[in-house]
Amino acid sequence: MPKFALLLHESPFAYQDLSPEHIQAIIQKYIAWMNGLKAQGRYISGEKLCPERLVVRRENDELATDGPYMESKEVVGGLMIVEADSYQHAAELSRGSPHFDRGWIEIRRVDLA
Amino acid sequence: MTETPLVEHLFRRHAATMTAVLLRIFGSAHIDLVEDVVQDALVRALEVWPLSGVPSNPRAWLIQVAKHRALDAVRRQATFARGVESSLVAWDAENAGGGDDEAFRPLGCADDVVAMLFMCCHPDIALESRLALALKAVAGLGTAEIARALLAQEAAVAQRLVRAKRLIRERGIAADMPLGSELPRRLEAVLAVLYLWFNEGYLPLQGEALTRVDLCHEALRVAGLVAAHPRTATPASHALAALMSFHAARLPTRTGLEGGLLLLRDQDRSQWNGQLLNLGFAHLERCATGAQATRYQIEAGIAACHASAPNYELTDWSTIVALYDRLRDVADSPMVQLNRAVALSRVEGAAKGIELIQPLAGDPRLSRQRTVWAVLGELAFEAGRIADARRWWVHALEVECTDPERRFLEYRMAQAGAA
Numbered sequence: 265m266p267k268f269a270l271l272l273h274e275s276p277f278a279y280q281d282l283s284p285e286h287i288q289a290i291i292q293k294y295i296a297w298m299n300g301l302k303a304q305g306r307y308i309s310g311e312k313l314c315p316e317r318l319v320v321r322r323e324n325d326e327l328a329t330d331g332p333y334m335e336s337k338e339v340v341g342g343l344m345i346v347e348a349d350s351y352q353h354a355a356e357l358s359r360g361s362p363h364f365d366r367g368w369i370e371i372r373r374v375d376l377a
Numbered sequence: 378m379t380e381t382p383l384v385e386h387l388f389r390r391h392a393a394t395m396t397a398v399l400l401r402i403f404g405s406a407h408i409d410l411v412e413d414v415v416q417d418a419l420v421r422a423l424e425v426w427p428l429s430g431v432p433s434n435p436r437a438w439l440i441q442v443a444k445h446r447a448l449d450a451v452r453r454q455a456t457f458a459r460g461v462e463s464s465l466v467a468w469d470a471e472n473a474g475g476g477d478d479e480a481f482r483p484l485g486c487a488d489d490v491v492a493m494l495f496m497c498c499h500p501d502i503a504l505e506s507r508l509a510l511a512l513k514a515v516a517g518l519g520t521a522e523i524a525r526a527l528l529a530q531e532a533a534v535a536q537r538l539v540r541a542k543r544l545i546r547e548r549g550i551a552a553d554m555p556l557g558s559e560l561p562r563r564l565e566a567v568l569a570v571l572y573l574w575f576n577e578g579y580l581p582l583q584g585e586a587l588t589r590v591d592l593c594h595e596a597l598r599v600a601g602l603v604a605a606h607p608r609t610a611t612p613a614s615h616a617l618a619a620l621m622s623f624h625a626a627r628l629p630t631r632t633g634l635e636g637g638l639l640l641l642r643d644q645d646r647s648q649w650n651g652q653l654l655n656l657g658f659a660h661l662e663r664c665a666t667g668a669q670a671t672r673y674q675i676e677a678g679i680a681a682c683h684a685s686a687p688n689y690e691l692t693d694w695s696t697i698v699a700l701y702d703r704l705r706d707v708a709d710s711p712m713v714q715l716n717r718a719v720a721l722s723r724v725e726g727a728a729k730g731i732e733l734i735q736p737l738a739g740d741p742r743l744s745r746q747r748t749v750w751a752v753l754g755e756l757a758f759e760a761g762r763i764a765d766a767r768r769w770w771v772h773a774l775e776v777e778c779t780d781p782e783r784r785f786l787e788y789r790m791a792q793a794g795a796a
Contacts, residue, residue, distance in 0.1 A: 272428075279420040283519020284388035287423045292383060294427030299379040310428035342428040362427075 265347045267308065267374040268354040272342040274367030276315070276335075293362035301346060306357055310344040341367065345374070380431050388419055389517035391436055395443050396514055397489035400552040402464040403447075403457070405496055405545050410450055418443035444468050487602050489552075490515060491609065494599065496545065496552040498567040506541040507570050508577070509534055516595045526577060526592050554608055564609055568617050568673065571600050575621050579628075580745075590628055597621040597653075604660060615664040616673035622657030623680035626650040640755070642689040654684050672708040675700050694723035711743040719752060727760040747776040751786060758793055766793050 279287075301307035317339070318332040348354035354371045363369060392415050399411040418439045432438040447465050451457050497511040512518045512526060520538065524531040544550065555563045578592030600621055604614040630644040661681055664674050679700045686692035701717035715737055722730025731753060738749050750773035758766035770790050774783065 279423060280416060281519070282420070282423070283522055284392040284419055284517045285386065285522065286519065287419050288383055288386075288388035291423055291426050291431075295380045295382065295431060298427070298430065302379045310430070312425045312428045341424075344428060 266349065267376065268346055268348050268351070269372045269374055270344040270346060270354070270358060271340045271370040271372065272344065272363050272367060273338055273370060274341040274363070275338050277366055290362060290365075297360045297362060300360055301357060304357075306346045306348065308345040308347060310342065312342050313340060315339050315341065338367070340370075383431065383435065386517075387435060388422075391439055392416075392419060392517040393490060393493075393515050394486050395440060396517075397493040397552070398468060398486055399443070399447060400493055400496070401489050402461060402468070405550060405552045407457075408542050408545055414443050414446045414450065417446050440468065487606065490599075491602055491606050492553045494567055494603070495554050495563060496550055497541075498563070498570045499545075499550045500563070500566050501548055501550060502541050502544055503537070504570075504573075506537040507566075508573050509537045510541045511570055511574065511599075513538060515599055516592075526589070560608065561611075564603075564611065564614070567603065567609075568600075568613055571596055571603070571617060571621075572673070575600075575624070579624055593621070593625050593628060597625050601656075604663075610663070612664040613671045613673050615660045616671065616677040619657045619660035619664060619677040620673055620680050622653045622660060623677070623684045626653035626657065626684065641683065646688065649684070657681065657684060670703065670707070672704060675704045675707065679704075692723070694720050698724060711737050711740045712745075715743070715749060715752065719756075722756055727756040730756045731760070747773045747778055747782065750776065751782070754786075754789065758789070763793055 282290075298307060298310070316332040316334045319330040321328050321330070346354060346357055348357055351371060351373065354373075358369050358371070361369065395415045395418065396411055399414060400408065403411055421442050422435070422439060426432070444465055448462065451462050451465065494511060494515050497514055498507050502510065509523055509527065512523045513520070518526065520535050521531050523529075524534045527534065554560065575593055575596035578589040578596065597618065600614070600618040603609045604618040626649045627641075627644065629650065630646075630648045657677075658681065661677055664677065679697055682693050682697050682700070697720040698717065701713060701720055704713050705717065715734060718730050718733035718737075721733065734749060734753055734756070737743060738746070738753065740749075743749060750769045754766045754769035754773060757763075757769060767790060770786050770793070774786050778786065
């Protein structure tokens with residue numbers, strides 16, 4: 265079965281003003297979405313990514329690092345691996361995601377060769 | 378394996394618990410820091426749980442995060458009292474979280490929550506701010522939610538909260554229960570705020586019906602904590618909890634088809650919540666009415682008469698009238714007089730009720746004039762004075778009404794038209 269990575273892009277968001285009840289409601293929506301994927305046997309794993317990033321490059325045979333810095337603009341805030349039949353199907357699986365309330369999803373097929 | 382849904386209101390209740398524990402440890406002078414720490418913990422959950430799933434013990438997870446944040450703050454600044462750090466370290470995440478998943482079982486850390494409630498209800502804070510602060514700290518509501526509950530502007534609520542917190546810092550209003558002789562007076566202030574809190578949810582004002590029912594249940598839950606605490610388990614505390622239980626039991630039957638208001642007479646008593654009625658009677662047993670009965674005891678007695686009556690007609694109206702007579706002695710108001718007149722009209726007839734209520738129409742102290750006109754209409758209809766009934770109902774409709782009230786009045790007028 266082909267695997268796809270869902271990259272959850274998001275912009276920094278003012279969470280400090282959300283009430284506890286509101287925060288719980290948002291989490292609940294994500295859980296409902298995740299449970300939908302699980303019920304269809306499509307969910308493989310998911311991880312939250314921190315917003316800062318460190319870039320490593322080779323310069324003159326030495327490793328050069330830059331960061332880690334907080335990103336002030338859009339970042340990939342999370343990563344989810346799902347099983348799907350096709351890109352179309354993977355897009356279909358992302359349909360109910362509450363992530364669209366605060367960002368967008370990039371879908372990349374995992375190359376299983 | 379699919380994720381278990383979160384317990385309803387877990388975040389709101391747990392935010393209150395964590396705030397209460399941290400206020401005890403840090404002292405109320407650091408109320409802003411405490412609020413930030415708690416909010417940070419909740420936001421962390423929002424960042425992490427959507428992708429990695431809900432941890433097996435969500436409450437312990439949140440406490441762990443809050444604890445680390447708080448320790449960071451303590452270690453960054455050297456200004457905290459000795460003992461703060463060790464108290465934080467001793468905050469037991471595994472054992473501090475349980476017990477609040479059932480609405481009517483006291484929270485873990487109930488002592489801290491009650492102590493925080495005393496801080497919120499301190500007489501130095503303006504009355505309207507006390508309720509706002511209690512809704513924030515004890516009910517875990519956000520500013521926008523408080524504004525909706527109190528039908529106030531969000532900016533005004535935010536300002537009240539800021540002012541209240543400044544007073545807490547400047548006057549050193551502690552999050553603890555006062556000692557000895559000061560306790561009765563302070564408890565009175567606490568009960569007054571809880572009474573106001575419940576009524577904000579109970580009175581049929583505009584607003585989201587669901588939010589308001591929730592407000593009632595939350596007030597009852599907190600009143601239960603106060604009544605359960607050994608130092609505040611007074612007859613008045615139990616009476617207030619009983620009163621709220623009886624009223625809350627009837628909440629689901631107050632509206633009928635299409636959301637129209639239903640009179641007590643027409644409510645389906647089999648739908649009253651038996652668990653809440655039992656809770657009410659259990660509290661009632663513990664508030665033996667002595668010579669110095671408070672308004673809560675008398676009002677609980679009235680509510681109990683309704684709760685134990687098999688139907689409207691077989692209600693013990695004479696006892697209710699007698700209780701209203703006593704209520705007039707301790708807390709007279711036009712609203713009390715109106716309710717007494719209605720009860721008396723069940724004993725002596727509709728004409729008696731009309732005679733007593735007519736002078737109340739136009740009384741500026743009665744903010745809910747529509748109720749007066751609506752009641753007059755009912756009594757006139759009952760007495761067969763259809764023209765008067767219609768005239769008074771039209772008056773009621775002319776005063777500002779909520780949608781359920783309007784639907785109810787229109788329905789009654791249609792019935793009267795058919796009569």
